[in-house]
Amino acid sequence: MLLKFTKMHGLGNDFVVVDAVSRKVYFNKAQIERLGDRNRGIGFDQLLVVEPPSNPDMDFRYRIYNCDGSEVEHCGNGARCFAKFVLDRELTHKRIIDVETKRGQIQLKVLDDGQVCVDMGEPSFVPADLPFVAEGLMDLYPIDVAGETFELTPVSVGNPHAVIRVEELSDAIVERVGPIVEDHERFPNNVNVGFLQVLSSDEVNLRVYERGVGETQACGTGACAAVVAGIKQGWLAADVLVHLPGGDLRISWQGPGHSIQMTGPAEKVFEGQIYL
Numbered sequence: 489m490l491l492k493f494t495k496m497h498g499l500g501n502d503f504v505v506v507d508a509v510s511r512k513v514y515f516n517k518a519q520i521e522r523l524g525d526r527n528r529g530i531g532f533d534q535l536l537v538v539e540p541p542s543n544p545d546m547d548f549r550y551r552i553y554n555c556d557g558s559e560v561e562h563c564g565n566g567a568r569c570f571a572k573f574v575l576d577r578e579l580t581h582k583r584i585i586d587v588e589t590k591r592g593q594i595q596l597k598v599l600d601d602g603q604v605c606v607d608m609g610e611p612s613f614v615p616a617d618l619p620f621v622a623e624g625l626m627d628l629y630p631i632d633v634a635g636e637t638f639e640l641t642p643v644s645v646g647n648p649h650a651v652i653r654v655e656e657l658s659d660a661i662v663e664r665v666g667p668i669v670e671d672h673e674r675f676p677n678n679v680n681v682g683f684l685q686v687l688s689s690d691e692v693n694l695r696v697y698e699r700g701v702g703e704t705q706a707c708g709t710g711a712c713a714a715v716v717a718g719i720k721q722g723w724l725a726a727d728v729l730v731h732l733p734g735g736d737l738r739i740s741w742q743g744p745g746h747s748i749q750m751t752g753p754a755e756k757v758f759e760g761q762i763y764l
């Protein structure tokens with residue numbers, strides 16, 4: 489089967505996007521891993537599959553797969569690229585788009601400058617919502633990583649995140665600690681690991697070791713998780729500029745009962761086709 493796709497990225501977090509509205513297409517785990525392989529396939533952090541909605545009140549459904557083939561609940565950078573994709577391909581002419589994902593319903597607004605504002609839904613700090621194995625509710629959760637103790641804030645943005653505040657964002661800590669926490673037994677479904685350096689109450693540096701991928705140049709849900717964790721801990725204000733290796737995201741959260749708002753770019757790189 490000849491598969492047509494669009495290669496896109498959000499701040500260097502890269503995607504292959506497939507239109508499964510015009511023509512149904514399904515992928516098995518092995519196909520996703522091969523397509524995602526940067527040496528033997530196309531290469532991507534995530535595969536995004538755009539489908540018709542199951543709920544008639546929604547405009548689309550889109551499925552998200554990490555390059556290891558695992559299907560996940562939410563993808564912030566992917567949501568922005570999804571919005572650009574469906575407008576570019578004239579699958580819709582709406583600039584406010586309602587979408588079903590595995591985590592639930594989200595709303596995307598395509599702004600006049602081409603940036604996309606995403607209502608990312610409400611976060612949860614309840615360990616069971618990630619899931620994260622914990623004796624009870626705490627502010628910060630100590631976790632043992634190869635004999636060293638780190639304090640983390642568990643956050644669900646629909647997908648699971650462990651946010652660890654650090655004084656310095658060294659390669660060593662991301663490369664050493666990221667893989668161990670991502671696969672830690674206290675996260676039964678694994679976890680995305682964010683390393684947060686607070687510069688001021690409204691500006692941070694962030695690196696994310698993503699579940700099922702490794703470190704990416706940017707992580708939208710990771711930026712959301714880091715900001716709401718910082719607000720919960722009293723480190724951050726309601727509107728934060730997040731510097732990621734691939735660029736900046738603006739994240740806003742007005743507190744419990746409110747959705748997180750994320751605004752950022754979406755870029756198309758090329759269109760291609762490949763035999764599955």
Ligand SMILES: N[C@H](CCC[C@H](N)C(=O)O)C(=O)O
Binds near residue numbers: 501564566648699704
């Ligand atoms: N690796 C994530 C999914 C992609 C998230 C990231 N690319 C984003 O922009 O939010 C997970 O397994 O939950």
